[in-house]
Amino acid sequence: MARAGLTAERVTIAAAELADEVGLDQVTMARVARRLGVKDASLYTHVRNLEDLRGRIALLAADEKTLRIAEATAGCAGKDALVAFANAWREYAHRHPGRYAATQTPIQIDPELAAQAPGPRRAIELTYGMLRGYGLAEPDLTDAVRLLRSTFHGFVALEATGSFAHKRSPQHSWVRALDALHTLLEHWPPSREGEPS
């Protein structure tokens, strides 16, 4: 019988495809093995266990998402960059719900493996770069980055759980949210640190 020619990466990709198709919690060793035409025990040569596999999906997703954002924002600045960044983020989450869900799990990722992944570091650079035009300085810059990431992630997460009732299209609210965030970045409130609250 011809050998399947597996590798940790191919197993991860199969698992990621499965996650997008049937949901992350339906990603099981047995199911991934069946998709690859292999017995489940054979996967343990390439992947430590199910938790490790989930972590690998998360890292793959982070890398892919970062890449999409980098492509989308290349050459943009100001509000164009903000919109491109945000739309790339949301599109990735829509297109790959299972992969995206994997990024939401509390971290249990092998640190050694994570160190090799370029995604997270690059994502930070991209985000800070996108905000360069708004003229913020630390620590406001970090606060603004966190606010943006929170809003982007929160929006797609709520969308995914069906938390937006149907009155108004999420797409409309999304566009308006980006308008609002742009305005906010242009009028970032001055810090009152040190003052009595």
Place this chain on the structure above:
Amino acid sequence: MARAGLTAERVTIAAAELADEVGLDQVTMARVARRLGVKDASLYTHVRNLEDLRGRIALLAADEKTLRIAEATAGCAGKDALVAFANAWREYAHRHPGRYAATQTPIQIDPELAAQAPGPRRAIELTYGMLRGYGLAEPDLTDAVRLLRSTFHGFVALEATGSFAHKRSPQHSWVRALDALHTLLEHWPPSREGEPS
């Protein structure tokens, strides 16, 4: 042997406690049963299956969170209301990570059961009420509500997954995010609907 006197509600509460202690994905029929001093098969008299139980945890959490927010915002207005609302949200997520995580699962909740839960409806009322002072009209009001919910949820979700590196305390960023959102609500950008984009 004395009967345990279970009910769907008591099973749900035991499961919710377990979720907070060991994580939502560790909440298993067998484990809940052990905690209640009962065989796992016995739980099926009160709860349809594991998915149903998860849905019940989510509804419980939604109700509890809404209640905390209602208590916290009672008598507040303007920025005070915003801050009280947001802090109550975040504190609930911190204090009950497992319950909170349950609210993030894609909905598969029994509609009949969900209809009985007062949480979601009340939460919407509270959120709109909190924004009353900012003088927004529909559809901006809905967009603003969605933006706030996205940011609140996104922030605590990213916090929970350890996505904020340790450079700056999340608490600082949170306070600044609330400042920023308050400013934003006071200067909500005018709609340009109908204009060419």
Place this chain on the structure above:
DNA sequence: GTTGCAAACCTAGGACCCTTAGGTTTAACC
């Protein structure tokens, strides 16, 4: 108090999954 009954709880068991241990086959290299 006795009887009846509905619900609570149990045992038994099948199907699936995760993971380890150890054997066999493949492919590549000397």
Place this chain on the structure above:
DNA sequence: GGTTAAACCTAAGGGTCCTAGGTTTGCAAC
């Protein structure tokens, strides 16, 4: 061709979910 490391397998133990069907319990009505 022979050696070797890795890929892949079978076998098996233990855990989980859930159903089917039997007991027991506690209440309520006679």
